[in-house]
Amino acid sequence: MTEDTKWNTRTKLVHSGTRRSQYGEVSEALFLTQGFVYETAEHAEARFIETGPDEYIYARYGNPTVRMFEERIAALEGTEDAFATASGMAAVNGALVSMLKAGDHVVSAKALFGSCLYILEEILTRYGVEVTFVDGTDLDQWRNAIRPDTKAVFFESLSNPTLEVIDIKAVADLAHAVGALVVVDNVFATPIFSNAVKLGADVVVYSATKHIDGQGRCLGGVILGSKQFIRKVAEPYLKHTGGALSPFNAWVMLKGMETLDLRCHAQADSALSISQALTGHDKLDRTIFPHLSDHPQYELAKDTMLKGGTVLSLVLKGGKDAAFRFLNALEIITISNNLGDAKSIATHPATTTHQRLTPEQREQLGIGDGLIRLSVGLEDTQDLIKDIQAGLDAV
Numbered sequence: 001m002t003e004d005t006k007w008n009t010r011t012k013l014v015h016s017g018t019r020r021s022q023y024g025e026v027s028e029a030l031f032l033t034q035g036f037v038y039e040t041a042e043h044a045e046a047r048f049i050e051t052g053p054d055e056y057i058y059a060r061y062g063n064p065t066v067r068m069f070e071e072r073i074a075a076l077e078g079t080e081d082a083f084a085t086a087s088g089m090a091a092v093n094g095a096l097v098s099m100l101k102a103g104d105h106v107v108s109a110k111a112l113f114g115s116c117l118y119i120l121e122e123i124l125t126r127y128g129v130e131v132t133f134v135d136g137t138d139l140d141q142w143r144n145a146i147r148p149d150t151k152a153v154f155f156e157s158l159s160n161p162t163l164e165v166i167d168i169k170a171v172a173d174l175a176h177a178v179g180a181l182v183v184v185d186n187v188f189a190t191p192i193f194s195n196a197v198k199l200g201a202d203v204v205v206y207s208a209t210k211h212i213d214g215q216g217r218c219l220g221g222v223i224l225g226s227k228q229f230i231r232k233v234a235e236p237y238l239k240h241t242g243g244a245l246s247p248f249n250a251w252v253m254l255k256g257m258e259t260l261d262l263r264c265h266a267q268a269d270s271a272l273s274i275s276q277a278l279t280g281h282d283k284l285d286r287t288i289f290p291h292l293s294d295h296p297q298y299e300l301a302k303d304t305m306l307k308g309g310t311v312l313s314l315v316l317k318g319g320k321d322a323a324f325r326f327l328n329a330l331e332i333i334t335i336s337n338n339l340g341d342a343k344s345i346a347t348h349p350a351t352t353t354h355q356r357l358t359p360e361q362r363e364q365l366g367i368g369d370g371l372i373r374l375s376v377g378l379e380d381t382q383d384l385i386k387d388i389q390a391g392l393d394a395v
């Protein structure tokens with residue numbers, strides 16, 4: 001990893017972490033093997049005592065294709081190390097559970113992806129971890145909730161689906177003052193537009209299922225952090241509990257990374273154009289996009305994110321009925337719940353991803369019945385705008 005720190009993003013995305021076999025293949029090799037052989041019994045013994053940097057024992061612990069993916073994303077994010085996981089949720093769970101024990105205190109933003117909320121609200125508390133939830137955009141709430149014994153803070157830097165921007169640096173300063181670790185789910189902001197580590201995050205997690213694959217094929221995730229955190233805290237937990245990324249999925253993610261920067265920029269440019277085109281539309285109460293000047297954290301979003309991301313949210317007048325008419329009239333944009341995909345996807349969070357919440361909880365989080373989350377893909381921007389306008393005409 002040392003020789004590529006001078007490379008810029010696109011070069012890292014194509015070359016970092018590459019290991020070649022004795023055949024000198026151009027495209028990264030897919031080592032679809034769970035085990036590895038040893039030349040002698042002595043070699044086996046030695047490897048179990050200390051596993052060298054390019055030595056493997058068992059794919060639950062590590063695999064050459066998975067390692068290429070880990071090194072490539074660590075180079076992109078600028079962290080010392082990474083551990084790849086079977087999904088984004090395995091990464092969130094692995095990062096938090098590996099470092100916490102009964103009696104610890106955690107402060108978390110309350111606007112979270114449903115499964116993240118489940119881990120913090122249901123799982124950690126079941127094992128005796130105390131969790132305090134705050135409005136992530138309100139620094140006073142973070143200040144009041146963080147205590148001398150707080151072990152970690154957790155938040156999504158850009159929340160789903162209301163796209164609130166959390167001030168990573170300000171929260172990190174409060175957390176670091178008491179020695180708490182800052183764990184950031186940076187999926188919506190993407191590793192291309194936001195460098196959470198530079199802003200003060202200690203540990204960053206991604207669902208690689210989203211932009212990193214970006215073509216709707218595989219589940220995957222990754223935890224990024226210092227060598228100490230990844231190898232001494234996360235790895236022992238993950239390698240014994242089975243959350244490893246499959247080599248095949250790692251290979252898909254590696255190929256996805258080659259085009260990650262190009263795709264994210266194209267999708268974000270399109271998302272901004274669409275947001276601007278829809279602003280003030282008479283069927284809409286609001287268009288939410290971090291780089292629209294009426295976004296409540298516009299200045300922060302401009303300061304901390306290179307572009308506004310690839311997702312926007314539309315608040316339709318007329319609630320669920322209007323939202324469903326809109327969705328059912330779309331021709332190009334598909335109804336689904338993934339995001340960051342090459343295909344544009346529309347989601348009605350209130351009846352799908354956030355259905356589990358009570359109406360009061362949804363109201364508190366600003367997830368109304370008229371809210372549509374739109375993940376902008378790689379289609380032609382004008383075609384997408386026409387599709388959305390036709391959808392709104394049907395309302």
Ligand SMILES: *Cc1c(COP(=O)(O)O)cnc(C)c1O
Nearest residue numbers: 087088089113185187207209220
């Ligand atoms: C999708 C998502 C996850 C979970 O990732 P999976 O790969 O589906 O397990 C976690 N956090 C956020 C913000 C997500 O969007």
